[in-house]
Amino acid sequence: MPSSTDNTQAQLPTAVIGYPSKLLGRADVAKGTMAFQLEEPPNFAFRAGQSIDLSLVGLAQDSPHRLTHTFSIASDPSDEEIMIATRMRDTTFKRRLSQLPIGTEVRIDGPMGSFTLHNNTARPAVLLAGGVGIAPFLSIVSHALKKGLHYHIILFYANRQLEDAAFIDALWNLERTNARFSFAPTLTRVNGNNGEWNGETGHISPEMLRRRVGKLQGPIFYIAGPPAMVAATRRMLVEAAVDEDDIRTEEFAGY
Structure with a gap:
């Protein structure tokens, strides 16, 4: 899952909020890689480069495996949907995610992380x-x-x-x-x-x-x-x- 280090970035807010969402779509975007479109909840805002925790709600009770994973957001903050992308390895979470019916409720926690552009635009x-x-x-x-x-x-x-x-x-x-x-x-x-x-x-x-x-x-x-x-x-x-x-x-x- 994404984890970041940053020695110079201004500290971003650390509060993480949970939101209900839905799976809106999925698509192959490369060999062995899929993108997933999620409903953007009202009042959810993030900075480009941040990440979310995605939880497959309602499935955890019948699985001994963790059904929450962290994903960087691949979409623009101004887009109407949230997009994530992942290599489709053979894990319980990814099998469930790939088979999840469109429209199924999921949970988003976030945004998280400080992997965002620096403030000084003069520096490439x-x-x-x-x-x-x-x-x-x-x-x-x-x-x-x-x-x-x-x-x-x-x-x-x-x-x-x-x-x-x-x-x-x-x-x-x-x-x-x-x-x-x-x-x-x-x-x-x-x-x-x-x-x-x-x-x-x-x-x-x-x-x-x-x-x-x-x-x-x-x-x-x-x-x-x-x-x-x-x-x-x-x-x-x-x-x-x-x-x-x-x-x-x-x-x-x-x-």
């Missing part, structure tokens, strides 16, 4: 996503561009193969229509893409970052993805002389 935001770690960044990028915020945002998005890359078409479209947003997807297993890929290849590296960003001292870096990816990427940035106070992270354990 460099977003580093691995796999389903793209979820909070889709929310952040969509919101910043829709509101016309004056950030220069560069998003690096690592996946094994093109078919694994959730929301990649939406992100390409955002880049085409917004001069302040640069999108750099990269694939780590190019041989499995049948010659369809002409973009970046390999894991996110200092060389890749410098080609797109230039000097690495100055931007604020955000990392979201599986724990091993987050740890390795953070270590890479520190070794490239990025100040640790300029690095913010969100881990997606088990997702």
Whole structure:
């Protein structure tokens, strides 16, 4: 589940409120990845990059397993529905969620977290996503561009193969229509893409970052993805002389 570290972000409110909601829809958004649309409760408000706890109400009594999980919100705060996305691993929670009838009541607790954009728009935001770690960044990028915020945002998005890359078409479209947003997807297993890929290849590296960003001292870096990816990427940035106070992270354990 998402868990974040942040050394420089202003503290956000910590109060967490529970809301009734409903499952409105689901869709495959990449190989093994699904997005779920949830009814946004009245008076529910969040900042782009925050997360929620989703509980499958009414099912806990007949299951010995925990039926609550934390998800980053992938939708824009101005959207009429809440969207989350997850890798569909073989767990009790995800099996239940994938089979839940549309219209079923669920519970949302939140919002939570401080994985949100910094306040100084003069400093570029460099977003580093691995796999389903793209979820909070889709929310952040969509919101910043829709509101016309004056950030220069560069998003690096690592996946094994093109078919694994959730929301990649939406992100390409955002880049085409917004001069302040640069999108750099990269694939780590190019041989499995049948010659369809002409973009970046390999894991996110200092060389890749410098080609797109230039000097690495100055931007604020955000990392979201599986724990091993987050740890390795953070270590890479520190070794490239990025100040640790300029690095913010969100881990997606088990997702």
